[in-house]
Amino acid sequence: MNKVVRLNSFDVKAANTRCLRYRRRxxxxxxxxxxxxxxSAYSCTEIVDCMYHGLMRRGLDGTSPxxxxxxxxxxxxxxxxxxxxxxxxxxxxxxxxxxxxGRLGVHPDYGNPGIxxxxxxxxxxxxxxxxxxxxxxxxxxxxxxxVVLSDGEVQEGSTWEAVMMASSLGCxxxxxxxxxxxxxxxxxxxxxxxxxxxxxEKFAAFGWETAETDGHDSAAIxxxxxxxxxxxxxxxxxxxxxxxxxxxxxxxxxWHYRSPNKQEYQQATVELERMxx
Amino acid sequence: MxxxxxxxxxQAASANPDVYIVVADISPVGSMxxxxxxxxERFINVGVAEQSMIGICAGLALKGCQPFAYTIATFALYxxxxxxxDDLCYQNLPVTVVGMGAGIIYSTxxxxxxxxxxxxIAGAIPNMQIIAPCDPAECTQATRYCAAQKKGPIYLRIGxxxxxxxxxxxxxxxxxxxxxxxxxxxxxxxxxxxxIMQKAMQLxxxxxxxxxxxxxxxxxxxxxxxxxxxxxxxxxxKHVVVIEEHAPQGGLAPRTKQIAWDTRAMCRxxxxxxxxxxxxxxxxHDDLLSAHGIDMAQMSQxxxxx
Numbered sequence: 001m002n003k004v005v006r007l008n009s010f011d012v013k014a015a016n017t018r019c020l021r022y023r024r025r026x027x028x029x030x031x032x033x034x035x036x037x038x039x040s041a042y043s044c045t046e047i048v049d050c051m052y053h054g055l056m057r058r059g060l061d062g063t064s065p066x067x068x069x070x071x072x073x074x075x076x077x078x079x080x081x082x083x084x085x086x087x088x089x090x091x092x093x094x095x096x097x098x099x100x101x102g103r104l105g106v107h108p109d110y111g112n113p114g115i116x117x118x119x120x121x122x123x124x125x126x127x128x129x130x131x132x133x134x135x136x137x138x139x140x141x142x143x144x145x146x147v148v149l150s151d152g153e154v155q156e157g158s159t160w161e162a163v164m165m166a167s168s169l170g171c172x173x174x175x176x177x178x179x180x181x182x183x184x185x186x187x188x189x190x191x192x193x194x195x196x197x198x199x200x201e202k203f204a205a206f207g208w209e210t211a212e213t214d215g216h217d218s219a220a221i222x223x224x225x226x227x228x229x230x231x232x233x234x235x236x237x238x239x240x241x242x243x244x245x246x247x248x249x250x251x252x253x254x255w256h257y258r259s260p261n262k263q264e265y266q267q268a269t270v271e272l273e274r275m276x277x
Numbered sequence: 278m279x280x281x282x283x284x285x286x287x288q289a290a291s292a293n294p295d296v297y298i299v300v301a302d303i304s305p306v307g308s309m310x311x312x313x314x315x316x317x318e319r320f321i322n323v324g325v326a327e328q329s330m331i332g333i334c335a336g337l338a339l340k341g342c343q344p345f346a347y348t349i350a351t352f353a354l355y356x357x358x359x360x361x362x363d364d365l366c367y368q369n370l371p372v373t374v375v376g377m378g379a380g381i382i383y384s385t386x387x388x389x390x391x392x393x394x395x396x397x398i399a400g401a402i403p404n405m406q407i408i409a410p411c412d413p414a415e416c417t418q419a420t421r422y423c424a425a426q427k428k429g430p431i432y433l434r435i436g437x438x439x440x441x442x443x444x445x446x447x448x449x450x451x452x453x454x455x456x457x458x459x460x461x462x463x464x465x466x467x468x469x470x471x472x473i474m475q476k477a478m479q480l481x482x483x484x485x486x487x488x489x490x491x492x493x494x495x496x497x498x499x500x501x502x503x504x505x506x507x508x509x510x511x512x513x514x515k516h517v518v519v520i521e522e523h524a525p526q527g528g529l530a531p532r533t534k535q536i537a538w539d540t541r542a543m544c545r546x547x548x549x550x551x552x553x554x555x556x557x558x559x560x561x562h563d564d565l566l567s568a569h570g571i572d573m574a575q576m577s578q579x580x581x582x583x
Contacts, residue, residue, distance in 0.1 A: 110339070110367075110368045111368075116339065117335075117336075117339055117368065118363065118364075118367055118368050120363075121359060121363050123328075124332055124335075124359075124360060124363060124364055126332075127328065127329040127331070127332020127333050127335070127336065127360070127364075128332050128333075128335050128336035128339065128364060129336060130329065130332070130333050130336060131332065131333035131334060131335055131336020131337040131338070131339070131340070131344075132336040132337070132339060132340050133336070134297075134318075134321065134333065134336070134337060135336065135337045135339075135340030135341070135342050136340065137318070138294070138295075138297070138318055138319065138342070139340075157328070158328035158329065158332065158360070161323070161326040161328050161329035161332075162329050162332065162333075164324075164326065164329075165323055165326065165329050165333065169321065
């Protein structure tokens, strides 16, 4: 129980290729709809990719004993495109995103393939994660619950209730990451909530094992999480850039939500290509 | 009632390793100690952190477990309301939220500890089911039902301690979603639920003293409400009385009036509810009910017995 599975290899080059592909796919889908939280998905692309492809175990049938939960539900477009690539969601599901004949919306909905919990309202995911972790322990199974939170979400009191309970209950089978992009709807979090920082210390004070990395460096994310001790719940504070990869989106709050127009789309395509070089 | 809840839950947990209880610094007394000693890994105390109580229950249920959340009714339902709505009801998970000491049982603790509008609030959420047993015996049956069902979330509204049993000789068995006749008569029918059933029994005795034949019914399942059963009660009796410890909106009284209208019922219909007002006075549970018009003298007068 709670044995940390260490994977010998995580192909960083392949991860970078995947992340570029996911950003492009999300950009394409953005042209179907008026809004899709593109900046929020781009800021956690490498984190989610690393969890799915570097950390979560997968059997030959594609199932995993581990669980992924997108607590920052508005960033779920990155989860959708990964699930599409895994064949868990169909291309048609993504093509019908937010359409009357589709089943995928702006926030993950429990019951859709690959979606383990409904999120969207912030501050719910970490308590559900604790419950899932307790269920794994109760059944003496070794599943690890991976969860991604937004930095804005960490302002919720309910998140801190869960932080307190996860460590108090010894839930060492939780691996969490804060997508610390320093942005929320009304501006820079470091300016609106300066006392919020430094972040990792807060979790450590509650008995979590913590690490800090560049949240767009796949190798660093993998190294930080895979070298955790496995004795405590683990929190990765990942420094990220909202809208990462497209210059006009980076750190500009409107891209929390908006979809690019045709001209912006063309520019983003060119810039993403450059990112790959 | 909380003692029988504890015992029933202990038995359910002994039979099913997926039964968990998550409490918020309030523990049912008596046999719950047995539960926490015997199954410590399934007795989780979050402390004064009700949002995580509900969220943890949701997480357990998402992994196939059968959790109960337990604390004083206001803190079980109102404090973590969005978690109840999103985590439990939206995801339609088989979690039982136990609201203990519901209504105005905590008569001296003030309005912060009263639950006057819980049926209305819980009942407004899609997927939520509501059960309010009238006595310890019904509480046992309801708890067993909650521990076994997989249909979705339940708000289980229970009393405190020391309530007598009214249903030992009930005509009908306890069946989820069905009215339960405790006694059956032909003139007057009293519909009630929860610990205020005591007043229903007393009022029935007053009617009987005047020679009336009286039905007393436990409407223990508030959602889904047994609409056909209520329509039938309205059709078969000349006089129907509803008594509930709940605000005038969203409870049994307005639903019964609605059904009476829909079915063109011809009977006389009297309803007794709490008023649409917070309670700032103190005293016994009966003192507070009396301040809102629920005592034998005031009810007798209104139903034409005085």
